[in-house]
Amino acid sequence: MLKKIIKNHFLSKSYSEKFFDDLPFREGYVIKFALVSYIALTSAFPSAVCVAESVQAQSSLETTELPTTEANNTPAIQVTARRRFDPFQKTPIAMSVFTKEQTAKVNVHDIQGIFAFIPSANFRTAASSKDRSIFIRGIGTISTSPGVEPSVSTSVDGVVFARAGQASADLLDLDHIEVFRGPQGTLSGKNASAGTVNITTSAPTEDFHGYGEVSYFSGNEYRISGGVSGSLVKDKLIANASFLVGSFDGNVHNDYLNKTVNGYKHHGGRSKFVWTADDNTKVTLGLDYMYSNDNTPNGIFTSTSRTAFPSGITTANPTLKAALQSEGISPFRNNNHISNNTLSHSTDYNGGASLTVERDMGAGYTLTSISAYRRWKNKQNQDYDQLSQPYVGLPQIEDRGRLNFWQASEEIRIASPKGRFFNYVAGFYFLHTDDHENYQRSFEQVSASSPTSANGDATFGTVNNNYAIFGEGNLHFTKKFRVVLGLRLLREDLSYNFNRQSTSSTGVTGIRPNFTSSGSTANNGYVDRIGLQYDITRDIHSYFTYSHGYKGPAYNVFFNMQGSDSSALKPETNNSYEIGLKTQFWDNRITANIAAFIENFSNYQANFLDSIAGGTVTRLVNAGSVSTEGVEGDITVRPFRHFTLGGNFAYTHAVVDHFNCPTGAPLSCNVNGQPLPFAPRWKFTISTEYTKDLDDRFRFAVGSSYNWQSRTQYSLTETPDTIQKAYGVWNLNTSIEDKKNKLRLTLILRNALNTHYASYIGYGSLGGVASWLPRDYGRYGGFTVRKDF
Numbered sequence: 001m002l003k004k005i006i007k008n009h010f011l012s013k014s015y016s017e018k019f020f021d022d023l024p025f026r027e028g029y030v031i032k033f034a035l036v037s038y039i040a041l042t043s044a045f046p047s048a049v050c051v052a053e054s055v056q057a058q059s060s061l062e063t064t065e066l067p068t069t070e071a072n073n074t075p076a077i078q079v080t081a082r083r084r085f086d087p088f089q090k091t092p093i094a095m096s097v098f099t100k101e102q103t104a105k106v107n108v109h110d111i112q113g114i115f116a117f118i119p120s121a122n123f124r125t126a127a128s129s130k131d132r133s134i135f136i137r138g139i140g141t142i143s144t145s146p147g148v149e150p151s152v153s154t155s156v157d158g159v160v161f162a163r164a165g166q167a168s169a170d171l172l173d174l175d176h177i178e179v180f181r182g183p184q185g186t187l188s189g190k191n192a193s194a195g196t197v198n199i200t201t202s203a204p205t206e207d208f209h210g211y212g213e214v215s216y217f218s219g220n221e222y223r224i225s226g227g228v229s230g231s232l233v234k235d236k237l238i239a240n241a242s243f244l245v246g247s248f249d250g251n252v253h254n255d256y257l258n259k260t261v262n263g264y265k266h267h268g269g270r271s272k273f274v275w276t277a278d279d280n281t282k283v284t285l286g287l288d289y290m291y292s293n294d295n296t297p298n299g300i301f302t303s304t305s306r307t308a309f310p311s312g313i314t315t316a317n318p319t320l321k322a323a324l325q326s327e328g329i330s331p332f333r334n335n336n337h338i339s340n341n342t343l344s345h346s347t348d349y350n351g352g353a354s355l356t357v358e359r360d361m362g363a364g365y366t367l368t369s370i371s372a373y374r375r376w377k378n379k380q381n382q383d384y385d386q387l388s389q390p391y392v393g394l395p396q397i398e399d400r401g402r403l404n405f406w407q408a409s410e411e412i413r414i415a416s417p418k419g420r421f422f423n424y425v426a427g428f429y430f431l432h433t434d435d436h437e438n439y440q441r442s443f444e445q446v447s448a449s450s451p452t453s454a455n456g457d458a459t460f461g462t463v464n465n466n467y468a469i470f471g472e473g474n475l476h477f478t479k480k481f482r483v484v485l486g487l488r489l490l491r492e493d494l495s496y497n498f499n500r501q502s503t504s505s506t507g508v509t510g511i512r513p514n515f516t517s518s519g520s521t522a523n524n525g526y527v528d529r530i531g532l533q534y535d536i537t538r539d540i541h542s543y544f545t546y547s548h549g550y551k552g553p554a555y556n557v558f559f560n561m562q563g564s565d566s567s568a569l570k571p572e573t574n575n576s577y578e579i580g581l582k583t584q585f586w587d588n589r590i591t592a593n594i595a596a597f598i599e600n601f602s603n604y605q606a607n608f609l610d611s612i613a614g615g616t617v618t619r620l621v622n623a624g625s626v627s628t629e630g631v632e633g634d635i636t637v638r639p640f641r642h643f644t645l646g647g648n649f650a651y652t653h654a655v656v657d658h659f660n661c662p663t664g665a666p667l668s669c670n671v672n673g674q675p676l677p678f679a680p681r682w683k684f685t686i687s688t689e690y691t692k693d694l695d696d697r698f699r700f701a702v703g704s705s706y707n708w709q710s711r712t713q714y715s716l717t718e719t720p721d722t723i724q725k726a727y728g729v730w731n732l733n734t735s736i737e738d739k740k741n742k743l744r745l746t747l748i749l750r751n752a753l754n755t756h757y758a759s760y761i762g763y764g765s766l767g768g769v770a771s772w773l774p775r776d777y778g779r780y781g782g783f784t785v786r787k788d789f
Contacts, residue, residue: 089582092484092533092543094595094632096120096179096648100202104784105703105733107217107748109170109246111154111177111197112759113775116707116729119650119683120181120632121197124714125759125772127298128346128380130165130403136181136195137599138628138654138679139574142607143620146405146435146462147496147555151572151605153184153192156199157286159354159372160190162407162433162464166376167197169290169350170266173227173242175200181632182576182597183549185527186472186486190431193549193574193601201286204240204274205229210789217748217782219263221248232273241271244290251777252297255328256339256388262773265293268350280360289351298344298382299762299770301331306769309671309718317767319393327388334756336773342383342398349377364417368427371410378403384441384510384765394766395445395509407433416473424473429466436461439559443508456511458500458559465493466552472529484531484545492552494568495520498561510617510765512560521568525550539584549574554605556620564663569622574601591636598629600657608662608669609717609763621662623716626676628654642692649684656716674718683709699737706730714761721769727757729776746784754779 088097096118108114111134112123124133124142133140134152141151146163153160154167161167171177177199180188184196208230215223227242250263268290275283304321307314324331327339352374359367382399390396413427436459443454472486497518502511531545551572556565580595606623630652637645654676661669675681687705694700708728715722730753735746756778758771 089539089584089591089593090535090541092531092541092545092580093184094120094181094578094580094593094597096181096634097176098179099176100174103171103174104746104786105748106705106731107215107750107782107784109174109223111167111171114171114177116774116776117685117705118179119648119685119709120652121179121195122678122680122712123759124678125296125774127296127344127382127772128165128378128401129168129292129294129348130163130346130378130380130401132168133164133678134167134197135678136179137597137630137650138652138676139194139599139601139626140678141551141605142618142677143554143556143558143605145555145557145620146403146437146460147494147557148569148605148620149191149464149552149554151192151194151551152197153188153190153195154197154199155188156288157201157354158356158370158411159352159374160188160409160431161374162190162431163376163405163435165348165378166350166374166405167199169292169348170244170246170268171199171201172225172244172268172288172290173202173240173270175202181595182545182578182599183527183529183547183574185549186470186488186529186547187425190429190466191490191527191549191551193551193572201270201272201288202227202229202240202242204238204272206231206238211786213784213786215782215784217248218780219249219251221263221780221782222246235276237273237275239271239273241269243267243269248775250295251775252300252336252338252773254297254338254340254343256341257343259343261295261297261338261343263295267291280362282358284354284356284358286354286356287352290348292348292350293345294348295343295345296772297338297340297386298384299386299764299772300335300338301329301386301764301768302333302335302758302761302771303331303721303769304767305721306763306767307720309720312720319391320764320767323387323391323394331768333771335771336777338386339388340383340386341388341396342381344380344382346378346380348379349375351375361414364419366415367412368415369410369412373408374406376403376405378405386764386766386770390444390446390451392446395443397444397510397765398442399439400441401439402437404436405433407431413470421476422473423476424471426471426473427469429468429470431464431466433462433464435463441511441559443504443511445509452508454502454504454508454511456500456502456559458498458561460496460498460557460561462494462496462555462557464495465491467491470527474533480535482533484529484533484543486527486529488527489524490526490550491522491524492571493520493522494553494555496555496557498557500559500561510560512562515562517561517563517566519555519566519568521553521555523553523571525552525571525573539588541582542580543582544579545577547576547578549576549599551605554620560617565619569605569620570603572601572603572605572622574599576600589638592633593635594631594633596631598627600627601625606716609715619662622660623656624660625657626655627657628652628676628679630654642690644687644689646687646689647685649682651682652679653681654679669717671716671718675713677714677716678712680709680712683707697738697740699739700735701737702732702734704730704732715763719763722761722763724758724761727755729753729755729757741787742789743787744785746786747781748784749779749781751776751779 115121122135150164180196184192188196210228212226223246225244229240248263252262270288273285354372380401384397409431468490470488475483533543554569576599578597607618634648689703691701732749737744759774760772
């Protein structure tokens, strides 16, 4: 049955022929091989289903179990912030770890869902994956331009993703996620001025292991996944393979098309092969592919008027109000109805291959090489005008975009042995990215005289090369006192080309006239880290670090690019100061970690609202200087064996210190002292879990979590109507497990209090205010059945 699903959903031409057939260097066949490998494995082993029992934060080469604490026999988490295994409690970095067990209890499967449970992190959604962004401590980059890199770096199994949209896909076969706050550029591949998100997928096992999972939730959401792992050649070759098929109808209704939207259809596969070449060498081949079809609407009207900043004056839009009334749409804060004649959707094809070679060089030295190639294709259609037909004063506009992106990277590093006065990790990194895009916009307007129409067609792209040498190490002056030193020297080469052709010689709504441009820039930069670390006792560890972050120069390359965008933006840099305390008490039954930080950013790269003949667009600028400071805490209490109480919080004061108003901007762009977007002042999560063995065979568990965040501004324009009020979401789960048959049933209730909130609020393209709704916009529930063998 599982093999049939793989063949029908992954290898059929109707789903994937364009993606595979267009790939250069025949990497399409490499990715297909990953999917075929699953069929081969399931042919070699019996077919069945399972759930993993515990999570260890390990690299793809690590297959041994982690040590456990003496007090309560819980896994001792190890992280890879410094490109080697370090105990979580002894790593001098503020971080959060989210495991696959946690994702199963709350039905989250991507970064957006996971970030709801990580107070220091936030996520900006959008109709297309290429427009989505990640924020840590209130810092992130909002831009559709391929000529700008994200402030928050993301990586999967050690391979850095150059574009934020690549990381927004479903997380298949997840082991755990590590979120490192503050600049991490010394060891995190491609820059990382605000932080890093490390995603680690499951590693193969020597013993045979298989699993399967079926989930169903209200809203007709289903997910079917499974996989196998084991030895193909005893003591030489182990492998795993997994697959996913999932779908969700959505929670927004398009009245014009009579269709439920804001849902998804996903399927994909992942495989790893670990070859032990000899006693000193391990080689890991990783292959993955994910297809995503998200029909997220381009905003849901919540108001037809707008309130200006700083005056607070509200301006009505009677034309838009009348148009929505004629289509049966009543805009209000909790509206979940639209009337669009174009089905807004985004289709993504994500895939790649990586080859990791780890060599024991003797005397405790380890040489590691990670070679990777990735390909991302995105197709999007959007209803720009957000209406079903043109009206006088409200033209009909449709967007169609195509993105073809690939990247190749190489990282070589050497790790010294531990236990010496000076231990370190040092190496070389190279990343090449190549982006080609085509964006088309059609315009149709009705008027009292005669209808007019226009079309714009823009073809553009970027090429980027990043070179770096890096190193970070510890000087152990005593067993308790260490000094951290890290440095990264890098060079960025960035070029772009752009050509837009318009059928109108003058600007019309959302379309500028013909424009052609090209350019290039290069810059040398550096990242460093200096820190002090002192172990007060065996279970109390303190640290202080200073870090300098860097994000490279940028070009604002997008459909409506103009002459003022042809100059490169300056690199974004920042200085960060962090002090932290990581503690454990009561035989490790209490873990309490706290960190305080101050970060100052210069030449902050941000998007600012603009308009073209009444149509809303954005432009990327060096916004000026911003800062973020605050306190973060993570506390876990295990008062007795069966009960766990957890809580984490973040107080973040992220503000604009000095905003550089771009040429032609209104006076209202003076937003000095105002909060940064996606930076709630307070955010916290409280969770409880009680687990009890009913007898030798059955185990019962019940859990609860409550997430709360204060009011959040979603726009740098600081407009009052783009603020999400404070809200909290309560989730419940319970499970019964048959240990003998390795079968578990989990019941999940999300948003039990039916709290309505928006994951993003922005201005409509032609007026008014629009919102974007998350999966848990309202109460929903369902079940998951897992079995392992």
